[in-house]
Amino acid sequence: MRFVFTPEQERYAARIRAFAEERIAPYYQEGDRTGEMRPGLVGELAGQGLLGLRVPTGHGGLGADCVTTGAALEELARADFNACYGVLQAALIADVLNGNATDEQRRRWLPPIASGEALVALCLTEPAHGSDAAAIELRAEPDGDGWRLTGVKTSIMLGAYATHGLVFARTGGPGARGVTAFYLPLDDRHLTRTRTRDAGGRAAGRAELRFDGLPAGPEDVVGGEGLGFVQVMRGFDYSRALISLMCVGAANASLEEALAHARTREAFGGPIGRLQGVAFPLAEHAAYLRAARLLAYEALWLKDQGREHAVPANMAKAWAPKAAVEACHQALLTFGQLGWSEELPLAQRMRDVMGLEIGDGTAQVTRLVVARHLLGRRYAP
Numbered sequence: 287m288r289f290v291f292t293p294e295q296e297r298y299a300a301r302i303r304a305f306a307e308e309r310i311a312p313y314y315q316e317g318d319r320t321g322e323m324r325p326g327l328v329g330e331l332a333g334q335g336l337l338g339l340r341v342p343t344g345h346g347g348l349g350a351d352c353v354t355t356g357a358a359l360e361e362l363a364r365a366d367f368n369a370c371y372g373v374l375q376a377a378l379i380a381d382v383l384n385g386n387a388t389d390e391q392r393r394r395w396l397p398p399i400a401s402g403e404a405l406v407a408l409c410l411t412e413p414a415h416g417s418d419a420a421a422i423e424l425r426a427e428p429d430g431d432g433w434r435l436t437g438v439k440t441s442i443m444l445g446a447y448a449t450h451g452l453v454f455a456r457t458g459g460p461g462a463r464g465v466t467a468f469y470l471p472l473d474d475r476h477l478t479r480t481r482t483r484d485a486g487g488r489a490a491g492r493a494e495l496r497f498d499g500l501p502a503g504p505e506d507v508v509g510g511e512g513l514g515f516v517q518v519m520r521g522f523d524y525s526r527a528l529i530s531l532m533c534v535g536a537a538n539a540s541l542e543e544a545l546a547h548a549r550t551r552e553a554f555g556g557p558i559g560r561l562q563g564v565a566f567p568l569a570e571h572a573a574y575l576r577a578a579r580l581l582a583y584e585a586l587w588l589k590d591q592g593r594e595h596a597v598p599a600n601m602a603k604a605w606a607p608k609a610a611v612e613a614c615h616q617a618l619l620t621f622g623q624l625g626w627s628e629e630l631p632l633a634q635r636m637r638d639v640m641g642l643e644i645g646d647g648t649a650q651v652t653r654l655v656v657a658r659h660l661l662g663r664r665y666a667p
């Protein structure tokens with residue numbers, strides 16, 4: 287058993303850490319205040335290869351393995367949790383497209399994702415259907431040799447900015463087998479976007495998308511009619527491990543700031559770090575984050591080996607966001623009144639990370655996946 291990155295993984299993670307500290311971290315709090323994604327961010331992420339991590343080299347990407355992708359997100363999240371969404375969605379969607387599209391579609395779709403020309407969003411959740419995603423209702427009605435999409439997608443991260451969406455629509459009967467995935471341009475007069483006002487993740491442009499007869503052709507179908515749901519659910523296993531590492535990265539940034547503060551802040555005649563009431567909670571949260579991190583990397587490593595990874599990926603997602611929120615909270619408290627001020631990024635990190643206790647599958651839903659694997663499918667509700 288080897289608990290180390292390869293030299294290439296180590297080098298890339300170090301490069302992303304240096305880039306993120308210099309170019310990304312200085313704007314983290316500004317994004318929260320303005321509620322806007324910084325112009326130029328997408329180009330800078332693309333310039334580091336971050337949008338093409340899971341795009342094969344033949345299509346203009348880095349063709350990175352999953353562990354490297356996780357390491358890049360962990361580093362980026364230390365600097366700016368919200369800057370990760372573009373990288374996360376590109377990694378998830380490029381993986382789904384690469385695994386399910388035709389050669390011609392891959393040539394058409396993947397290079398713009400890697401270059402940042404296409405900013406992609408995952409369009410699954412609807413106002414009436416979130417956890418029970420197989421019940422989605424957005425209709426794809428036959429029109430000539432294609433379809434027209436009508437209905438509402440909600441809670442779409444990057445929805446305010448994305449140029450393209452992996453959109454799940456009902457082409458057939460009820461249930462998972464009636465759902466088809468389409469990869470579509472979103473800048474179209476048949477689509478309107480409304481931003482949501484959120485407690486966190488404010489610079490990532492979560493939005494509702496209203497489809498009013500958006501045209502889709504057979505060349506836009508990913509994988510095949512009626513296969514959309516199965517494809518995205520497979521992709522979710524891996525993105526859940528990536529999200530876990532985002533949460534761990536952000537929480538570790540707060541924890542390190544708290545440790546530094548505990549070394550220098552004095553109370554009752556010495557640094558507060560010597561008080562066990564201060565030091566032990568930090569030690570405890572560091573242990574939880576370390577365990578969650580290992581679980582996430584185990585899932586990514588298993589996927590890189592072509593092995594089953596659903597159980598550790600869903601265990602990680604059930605736990606890491608909560609562990610991260612609690613670590614962010616403890617770090618904030620360690621700063622006393624200073625932590626409560628928006629001068630420091632501690633409260634923002636807690637709010638930002640909390641969103642992913644919900645996004646991409648709640649802790650309950652990820653536990654359902656784990657329980658189904660442990661108990662067997664016949665015990666699924």
Ligand SMILES: Cc1cc2nc3c(=O)[nH]c(=O)nc-3n(C[C@H](O)[C@H](O)[C@H](O)COP(=O)(O)OP(=O)(O)OC[C@H]3O[C@@H](n4cnc5c(N)ncnc54)[C@H](O)[C@@H]3O)c2cc1C
Pocket residue numbers: 407408409410411414415416417418440441442443444487641642644645646647648649650651654667
């Ligand atoms: C920050 C953020 C980013 C997001 N990004 C995207 C995105 O990019 N694209 C997208 O399509 N969606 C996105 N979402 C939506 C997200 O995936 C859904 O919110 C999530 O799947 C839960 O669905 P829901 O909100 O409708 O809650 P519901 O499904 O209504 O669930 C409500 C509560 O009931 C619980 N519950 C539901 N079913 C069960 C069960 N069987 N057993 C036990 N408990 C259960 C849930 O855990 C939850 O606590 C995002 C959400 C957030 C907050």
